[in-house]
Amino acid sequence: MVNKRRRGTELETAIYQATLEALEKEGFLKLNFGHVSELAGTSKSVLYRRWDTPFELAVAAIKYKIKTENSGQMDEIVWQGHSLKEDLEQLLNRFIVSIRTFDVYSTGGIMIESSQQQQDVLKKVLDEGIEVDIRAIEQILQRAQARGEIKYVNLKEEIKLLPFDWIRYQILIRGSLEQKDVQIIIEDVLLPTYLSALN
Amino acid sequence: MVNKRRRGTELETAIYQATLEALEKEGFLKLNFGHVSELAGTSKSVLYRRWDTPFELAVAAIKYKIKTENSGQMDEIVWQGHSLKEDLEQLLNRFIVSIRTFDVYSTGGIMIESSQQQQDVLKKVLDEGIEVDIRAIEQILQRAQARGEIKYVNLKEEIKLLPFDWIRYQILIRGSLEQKDVQIIIEDVLLPTYLSALN
DNA sequence: TCAAATAAGATAATTTTAGTTTCTTATTGT
DNA sequence: ACAATAAGAAACTAAAATTATCTTATTTGA
Known part of the structure; x- marks a missing residue:
């Protein structure tokens, strides 16, 4: 050289x-x-x-x-669904793609330790993502309200984050997530939860 | 020596x-x-x-x-609740205690990699725990059915595991879980989900 | 009970890896 | 063109992981 x-x-x-x-x-x-x-x-x-x-x-x-690659992707979603259910499908499938990008760098993924400093750094990275997730859910809920599917849009933050947490768990810890699982969480959990809390 | x-x-x-x-x-x-x-x-x-x-x-x-320490703990729960909600509280609070035992050995907890072999080993450990979780939920559902709170007890496995996955995520990845979070997941998510699917 | 087999424990030797230091020289800016 | 800066190469140091060797306590079973 x-x-x-x-x-x-x-x-x-x-x-x-x-x-x-x-x-x-x-x-x-x-x-x-x-x-x-x-x-x-x-x-x-x-x-x-x-x-x-x-x-x-x-x-x-x-x-x-x-x-360089993901910047603004989640922020600028053009919603294409015609129902709360379809919007959720679009959002979560998009989210899965982006989380898998992350997953590549933790081959498989297993929890292990790190120092307090390191944790703070990573927590910050995670938290930045969370804000985007919350905004996306809020947009979806407002669209659903406009359609008349739900009356209100005020949801506890923990509930807003539930699908993202759950998907991260499946991919990063369990190591697998099938398409049918996404359908299940939407139809059997999220829709009943939202309709129960927001009507 | x-x-x-x-x-x-x-x-x-x-x-x-x-x-x-x-x-x-x-x-x-x-x-x-x-x-x-x-x-x-x-x-x-x-x-x-x-x-x-x-x-x-x-x-x-x-x-x-x-x-040596946890064996059979979860298996031999004596249910003390008088409603589906109370049973869920008992179960999840108990689960939190046992998962925290685990957490001590991964100071903080952050995902990192491990080899395929290692993953298989840990997956097996996790899966053994899952069977116990599922049995516990099934017991609770049957008690709720006997009380007349729900008509059916057939729930998809992914839904049965949802609260455990969610709690593990909060403790192991997020690094915190408050009592109010457990109340929220029970009241705002699990109960609507169960009542919607099992009536 | 006694001899052979097994495995613990100590120590030394080897290898690997992380981290540091030093030096040369390409590149930049004035 | 020259001084300052930082890249790149290499040698060096230190520490840790791994392996190997040997002695001897303990068990086994004939």
């Missing part, structure tokens, strides 16, 4: 891509600076200069990925 | 207890044979002979803990 040194943004995106590649192949636990620097075609010292731990690198890389 | 060598079951329970202690203090990621062998007052080679990886040791230790 000789001349042509990358730096700044160019170098960092290369590192991020290498990190994501490593995460996909080896997962979180095995992520280390040595391997990533090889993949990125740079050297360890470059990574040690920028991040203190592989964990921080991983978070930065995932943030980068979300920013 | 000299004479008096422990072996067999005696030695292994000592190792399991040392492992659980290490898990509580340091967590999953930092679990290693060297540290555990010190805590157990034995030597590394003894551990390397029995388990290939710290992960397998951890699983074995947690299994041991569940077997």
Whole structure:
């Protein structure tokens, strides 16, 4: 390897891509600076200069990925359903796609520990997502109200988040989610819940 | 250190207890044979002979803990409620206690990866618990049927598992669960869902 | 009861990995 | 063109994981 040194943004995106590649192949636990620097075609010292731990690198890389690829996707949904049920189907299926993107970087997914600091960081990432989820549900409820399917739109936050929590659990922990499961949660749980609380 | 060598079951329970202690203090990621062998007052080679990886040791230790402490707890619930709602409160509060026992060994709790093999092992552990959960819900439903609160008791398995999945998610991933959240899931979600599906 | 088999425990040796430091030189900006 | 900055390579250090070897307590069963 000789001349042509990358730096700044160019170098960092290369590192991020290498990190994501490593995460996909080896997962979180095995992520280390040595391997990533090889993949990125740079050297360890470059990574040690920028991040203190592989964990921080991983978070930065995932943030980068979300920013460049998913940015605004959930925010700008064009609703196409003609009923509360159809809107929910559209929303949850879209959500499943985006959560699976995440899942790739935690091969399978199992709970393990992390430091308090690390938890705070990840909690923040999660919470940012939650706001988007809540807004989406609120939009759906208002559409349903306009149609006359429900009278009110005030729902407790925990209930608004229920389908997202449940889907995350199925994908990240259980490791599987079939189409029929989504139908079940919508028809047997969400619709009865909403109709009971909002009429 | 000299004479008096422990072996067999005696030695292994000592190792399991040392492992659980290490898990509580340091967590999953930092679990290693060297540290555990010190805590157990034995030597590394003894551990390397029995388990290939710290992960397998951890699983074995947690299994041991569940077997000796929690065994049959959930199975032998004496129901004390006088309504479907009260039965659900009893069940879920009990469940929360048992899941928190688990949580101690994953300080905080965050999803990270593990190998396919490891996942299979943990999936099996989870699945064993699921059977107990399902039986408990079925008992409750039959009591509700006997009281006349509901007509039928046939519920899809996904729905039966919903409250357990949801609670696990809150505790293991979100990292918190308040009493009011349990009330909300029971009153606003489960009861409407059951009454809608089973009448 | 005694000898052989088994497994515990101690220790040393080896390997691997993480992390640091040093140095050279390409690149940038003034 | 020259000084400042940061990339990249490599060697080095330290720590931890893993393996190997050996001694000896304990069990087994003839």
